[in-house]
Amino acid sequence: MEKKGGAPGLLLFAPDILHMAKPNPITRAIIDSTVDRGIREVEEDPKRSIRKLTDMGRMFNRGPFLDEIYAMVQDLLRNDDSTYYTVIENLLRNTNRQNLKDFGINIGYNGFTIGRKTIQSLVGVKPFHIPWCISLRINPARHTSITVSEIESCVKQGRPLGIYCYVIRCEESIACLNKLLAMFRNNPDCSFFCLLPDQLLHPEHLKAIRSVTNTLFLFPADTPTVSKNIEAMRAQKSLYSVYIYYNDETAGEWMDGKHWAGLTGYCSSFILTVAADNCSAKTAARMGKYCRNMRTHPEYPFICFDFYSDLSMVDKIISARGQFFEMMENGDIHTVEGVLTDFRHTISLEQILSIALPLPAQDSAG
Numbered sequence: 001m002e003k004k005g006g007a008p009g010l011l012l013f014a015p016d017i018l019h020m021a022k023p024n025p026i027t028r029a030i031i032d033s034t035v036d037r038g039i040r041e042v043e044e045d046p047k048r049s050i051r052k053l054t055d056m057g058r059m060f061n062r063g064p065f066l067d068e069i070y071a072m073v074q075d076l077l078r079n080d081d082s083t084y085y086t087v088i089e090n091l092l093r094n095t096n097r098q099n100l101k102d103f104g105i106n107i108g109y110n111g112f113t114i115g116r117k118t119i120q121s122l123v124g125v126k127p128f129h130i131p132w133c134i135s136l137r138i139n140p141a142r143h144t145s146i147t148v149s150e151i152e153s154c155v156k157q158g159r160p161l162g163i164y165c166y167v168i169r170c171e172e173s174i175a176c177l178n179k180l181l182a183m184f185r186n187n188p189d190c191s192f193f194c195l196l197p198d199q200l201l202h203p204e205h206l207k208a209i210r211s212v213t214n215t216l217f218l219f220p221a222d223t224p225t226v227s228k229n230i231e232a233m234r235a236q237k238s239l240y241s242v243y244i245y246y247n248d249e250t251a252g253e254w255m256d257g258k259h260w261a262g263l264t265g266y267c268s269s270f271i272l273t274v275a276a277d278n279c280s281a282k283t284a285a286r287m288g289k290y291c292r293n294m295r296t297h298p299e300y301p302f303i304c305f306d307f308y309s310d311l312s313m314v315d316k317i318i319s320a321r322g323q324f325f326e327m328m329e330n331g332d333i334h335t336v337e338g339v340l341t342d343f344r345h346t347i348s349l350e351q352i353l354s355i356a357l358p359l360p361a362q363d364s365a366g
Contacts, residue, residue, distance in 0.1 A: 023114045023189065031109055035101050086301035091269040096237040102213040103239055106191035111164040116318050118162025123319070126161075128350070129357035132318050133311055134158055135167040135326035135334075140175040145329040148179040154327070155187050157349035167193045167307075171329060174199045181208045184215045192216070195243055195274075198223040201232060209238050218243045218272055221263055230266055243272035243307075246287060247279040255290045260300050274307040284308055312336065323357060 091100070111132065119130045134154060139145040155166055168180060174196060184192050192215040201209075209217065217233065219226045221242040233240040242263065246254055253259060254273070263271055273291060275284040288309020295303055308324055316322035326334040333340040333356040340356050 023110050028105065028109065031105055032101055035105065036097065040097075083298045083301045084303075087269045087298075087303055090267050090301065094234045094237060094267060095239050096210075096213070099213045099237070099239045102188070103191050103216060106189060106214050107165060110189055111191060112318075115162040115164045118160075119319060122161065126350070126353075127359055128353040129319065129321050129323055129359055130161050130163065130353065131311075131323055131325040131357070132163065132315055133165040133167060133324075134163055135169065135311070135324065137169040137171060137327065137329040138176055138180075139171040139173070139329040141172040142329060144331075146327060146331055148176055148183055151180075152183045152186070154349050155183070155190060159187075159190070161349075164190050165193075166190060167195070167311075167326075169195045170197060172197055174201070174205070177201075177205055178208060181205075181212050184212045188214055190214060193218065193272075195272075196220075196229075198225050200225045201229050206232050206236060206238075209233070210236055212238075215239070216241055216270075220244070221266065221271075226266070230268070234267065240268065241270040241272060242266050242268045243274055245274050245276050246283075247276040248283045251279070251283045251287050255287065260294075260304075263302065264300055268302055271302050271304045272307055273304065288313070325353070325357060327352075 115132060119132060122130060136146065136151050136154060138148065138151060151166075151168065158164075158166070170176065170180065177196070180194065184194070194215050195218045198220050216239050218241045219229050221244045226242065230240050230242070244254070244259075244263075260271075273287055275287065284306070288306040291304045291306040291309070292313075294300075295305075311324040312322045315324060323336050324334075328334055328339070333352065335356055
């Protein structure tokens with residue numbers, strides 16, 4: 001099949017992927033019912049039920065990373081004054097129940113449990129490293145940008161490899177948002193993190209977002225449109241968060257603790273920090289460590305994650321590699337090693353991964 005616009009040489013599907021592994025629907029239904037009951041019980045006895053809900057999550061969603069997260073949360077919740085109670089209460093109060101269930105189960109069960117097992121089962125079978133999550137940038141303001149069709153192609157090819165989590169970074173314009181929303185709905189077993197630019201959502205966008213329950217929408221903090229956007233999202237109980245960019249010049253102020261209090265007004269349960277493209281690896285590593293420390297010693301009613309550092313951390317726990325994979329809007333590939341531009345004549349996600357994340361011969365041979 002020939003490419004239909006976007007990055008040169010990137011085709012729309014991989015002919016060698018024939019079967020799609022799926023999570024067990026019976027297990028999924030049991031988890032859904034259990035979580036639904038747990039969320040309802042929170043309304044009656046918030047603190048006791050939140051602890052119980054955390055225990056249930058740990059029981060159903062297994063894996064080293066989740067065990068670490070649940071253990072940390074359980075430990076913090078032993079303190080009745082923990083800010084994590086506020087985090088969870090805000091999340092439950094401001095978010096539609098179905099949204100919480102679908103997004104959470106897709107990450108915990110499909111991604112960290114089923115996906116992890118699939119990824120680990122393919123070690124020694126595939127000659128490349130399989131990331132647990134793929135990040136893709138799209139910029140509809142540029143004619144050279146990858147397209148929504150190409151993003152969906154990556155999703156369809158990624159699921160059989162065990163990849164159920166995707167970060168979509170929509171830059172400069174939201175002209176592609178309706179197509180992205182349709183793609184999110186078309187892939188209900190995946191979880192999506194959709195970073196939007198500083199543009200006001202239109203009523204038709206908000207209406208369409210209501211039916212998208214497997215996606216966390218993130219808005220840039222301290223921008224002209226952020227307050228109106230999150231107020232509209234909160235009013236219709238759609239899952240939202242905020243993100244901030246940092247670089248070598250601004251990271252120090254964040255790590256000095258100067259700006260975090262200003263983010264509490266967004267009532268966002270999560271804050272995502274994202275290293276700008278011109279940020280040094282040293283600064284990004286320091287910010288990642290700082291965010292991890294914020295999670296274990298919380299002062300504010302939100303949980304802070306660092307985009308690249310935490311992607312790599314989860315990857316290292318799942319596969320001992322510590323990688324991340326990001327397709328830039330022009331089709332280049334960004335990994336821990338840097339930016340690669342020589343993949344353009346590939347015809348599938350597997351071929352792109354073979355070029356961007358090859359395994360040493362002894363690893364791919366098992």
